Amino acid sequence: MRIDLHTHSSVSDGTDRPAALVHRAHEAGLDVVAITDHDTAESWAEAERAAAEVGITLVRGMEISTRLGHASVHLLAYLPDPTYPPLARALADILDGRNDRVPAICAKLQARGVQVTEHDVRRRAGDAAATGRPHVADAMIAAGVVATREEAFATWLNPGRPAYIDRYAVPLEEAIGLVAGAGGVSVVAHPWGRSRVLTPDHLERLAGLGLAGIEVDHQDHSGAVRAELRGLAEDLDLVPTGSSDHHGLGKVDHDLGCNTTPPEQLERLLQRAGDAAAASRRATPALLVP
């Protein structure tokens, strides 16, 4: 049983339509795939139809942009009711913030001689729920300014780089509460990837607030980091997950199924999702089993 719990479609910053992503997951030999676009459930309906067609189990999720102090933390949410008003409002605020910063980023780029316009960026975004930095990066690639998205981020778009603009993200603790209120479960994505914002003490506190798991097996984590996080998950009774964080052609070395979640860990996660759904009394999306 091969389970990949973190993938992106073109509704956020992946390159495959949700249906194509699900088809690829099936072709890659996965039995279970979660679709987790950034801050939106807009990809779910198309993914559901494709999952039923190819006969793969679909976990409906999203990756929420949160912050702890000034640092950014990604929170995976599985099986939340996206119509739960406080969650829906938070997601709308995040998407608005992402859309709204595009002109400011373009202005900063232009001030430094990089000729990328808002129109160029919006055109690159295609059917995404929000236009964001990955699309700015794509416009920069098209203009010949950089060769890859990674280069665009590292040179221009990341915090501390010349064209970085801050935006709204939900406070992390609040986001965990919103996901629980929506009857879903939350898992911190790649916690010790590019930066170590979350300390073991933070994770312990978040576990007390209802955090269900930690993404342990992720391409941004070395073997040593994975071992350390796995131990921490065990100590804190958090579910360790493994995922590709696949973005289609938008991110190299994140092939579907390159990391997977053991079936017994998915089982634990689903158990907690069931408890959260019962406590919230929301009509939450079920695991979609063919």
Ligand SMILES: [Zn+2]
């Ligand atoms: Zn992430």
Ligand SMILES: [Zn+2]
């Ligand atoms: Zn992701």
